[in-house]
């Protein structure tokens with residue numbers, strides 16, 4: 001934290017964003033685009049039957065906006081246009097495209113099922129889905145704020161000077177809170193959409209991804225922090241099923 005015009009500003013304590021990696025026209029265009037899509041889907045909510053689909057798009061826009069915003073605010077030296085995570089790999093785009101297709105196709109053939117009005121079980125799944133989305137987003141954002149300059153969207157393979165082992169805040173209860181948040185957030189999106197096929201697909205793709213990612217991330221963290229990290233790893237769970 002540093003003082004700026006009498007205000008405590010968290011982000012600037014670690015330096016300034018590199019303007020060359022954050023072309024203003026591109027950042028403003030992307031943020032504007034996300035805002036427009038969010039506005040259209042939120043604004044038309046009252047007019048449509050498929051409300052959960054509209055809310056899914058709203059939460060998707062909010063997620064991508066927050067990825068950039070929190071990085072810019074709390075980790076400014078690492079922020080760049082990719083921090084929106086809109087280019088989050090082919091699998092990510094394919095999964096969301098399939099999820100949208102599944103929603104629309106099933107809506108055509110089983111509109112009652114898709115709107116969740118057919119059964120009590122469906123209503124419970126949808127409510128639980130919103131809990132996962134909100135809880136997952138909160139965990140991810142909180143992790144990014146807590147870890148600040150130790151957080152990076154790209155896996156660090158060499159230790160930087162300002163990289164400290166984070167064990168406080170949400171990291172006290174969860175070893176990989178941003179992955180935990182993303183995992184449950186993404187499953188929550190498929191629950192509110194009542195997408196059985198995409199739910200299974202998301203679970204498999206995300207589990208495989210995070211299982212491999214955590215294994216390689218932890219081998220670097222042990223290299224960086226030695227026994228401190230081993231002790232931390234032994235005491236704090238991940239809370240993604242079947243990942244120790």
Ligand SMILES: C[S@@+](CC[C@H](N)C(=O)[O-])C[C@H]1O[C@@H](n2cnc3c(N)ncnc32)[C@H](O)[C@@H]1O
Pocket residue numbers: 143147150151152153154155156157163164165166167171175176177178179180217220221
């Ligand atoms: C995308 S961030 C994810 C952080 C963490 N895995 C999580 O889910 O909140 C990846 C970077 O965070 C760093 N990292 C992960 N856990 C850390 C911790 N407890 N303290 C400091 N850095 C950590 C890794 O070195 C990696 O470069």
